Amino acid sequence: MTAAALGSVQYWEDVADRTWGRYIVAAETDAITEAQAAAPPPKHALDVGCGGGRWTDLLLEHGWSVTAVDVDPEALATCAGRNPAAEPVLVDPHDETLAAADHSVAVVVCIEVLPVTHSDWFCREASRVLVPGGRLVTVAWNRSSLRGRAAGARRRLREGRQHEHYQTSYRPWRRRLVEAGFRIEAERGLCWFPFGRASDSRLVPFCVAVERRLGLCRLPALSPWVLVTAVRGTTVR
Numbered sequence: 124m125t126a127a128a129l130g131s132v133q134y135w136e137d138v139a140d141r142t143w144g145r146y147i148v149a150a151e152t153d154a155i156t157e158a159q160a161a162a163p164p165p166k167h168a169l170d171v172g173c174g175g176g177r178w179t180d181l182l183l184e185h186g187w188s189v190t191a192v193d194v195d196p197e198a199l200a201t202c203a204g205r206n207p208a209a210e211p212v213l214v215d216p217h218d219e220t221l222a223a224a225d226h227s228v229a230v231v232v233c234i235e236v237l238p239v240t241h242s243d244w245f246c247r248e249a250s251r252v253l254v255p256g257g258r259l260v261t262v263a264w265n266r267s268s269l270r271g272r273a274a275g276a277r278r279r280l281r282e283g284r285q286h287e288h289y290q291t292s293y294r295p296w297r298r299r300l301v302e303a304g305f306r307i308e309a310e311r312g313l314c315w316f317p318f319g320r321a322s323d324s325r326l327v328p329f330c331v332a333v334e335r336r337l338g339l340c341r342l343p344a345l346s347p348w349v350l351v352t353a354v355r356g357t358t359v360r
């Protein structure tokens with residue numbers, strides 16, 4: 124484990140440097156890099172749950188202006204220190220709207236922000252703030268995956284409650300996204316092997332190679348995590 128408090132901004136920075144974290148960050152970097160290259164103008168992005176500012180940094184490097192949003196003042200200060208050009212916005216955990224005007228951004232990234240991605244309001248709000256053709260990149264957790272089922276069963280047995288990450292199956296979540304006016308552009312299934320988020324196991328590169336060789340990333344409906352890129356359509360149903 125890292126010395127930083129679980130869930131703190133330093134914790135997420137530390138885990139990103141471990142073998143499992145590097146695998147996840149590499150996939151997320153590819154997805155965001157591709158999405159920003161394909162997005163139409165204006166070159167303005169919203170980084171929801173920006174944490175220490177990794178994705179804000181990436182987008183700024185690609186010439187975007189970025190509004191970086193978080194509920195944690197410490198995370199937002201870290202992001203602002205790393206990215207003075209970004210606009211930092213502190214939001215309330217109970218907010219059910221995104222901090223942007225209608226059709227004002229061309230990329231929304233919301234990476235590993237469970238309470239937002241799996242909320243009832245997020246898909247609708249992402250659709251509201253994006254311009255037609257704008258890209259949403261987010262991570263969904265899948266209760267219907269083997270890993271999700273096992274984690275859920277373990278949590279129910281030990282603590283008599285649902286697992287906080289694996290509460291929704293990917294298919295209904297995806298349906299909500301489509302109903303909000305999105306077309307799915309890319310889906311990458313991730314995290315098939317049961318490493319903890321902070322794992323630094325030397326087995327990770329081997330397991331990731333097996334995951335790739337077996338093409339498991341192409342099975343989103345069964346994947347524990349799904350990294351999704353969606354395009355906002357011109358009309359909303």
Ligand SMILES: C[S@@+](CC[C@H](N)C(=O)[O-])C[C@H]1O[C@@H](n2cnc3c(N)ncnc32)[C@H](O)[C@@H]1O
Binds near residue numbers: 238
């Ligand atoms: C796992 S970290 C991910 C940080 C960053 N997206 C990344 O991938 O490096 C989750 C972040 O989401 C933030 N967060 C949690 N709930 C939020 C909400 N309702 N609105 C905005 N940010 C939120 C947390 O404070 C934390 O900084």
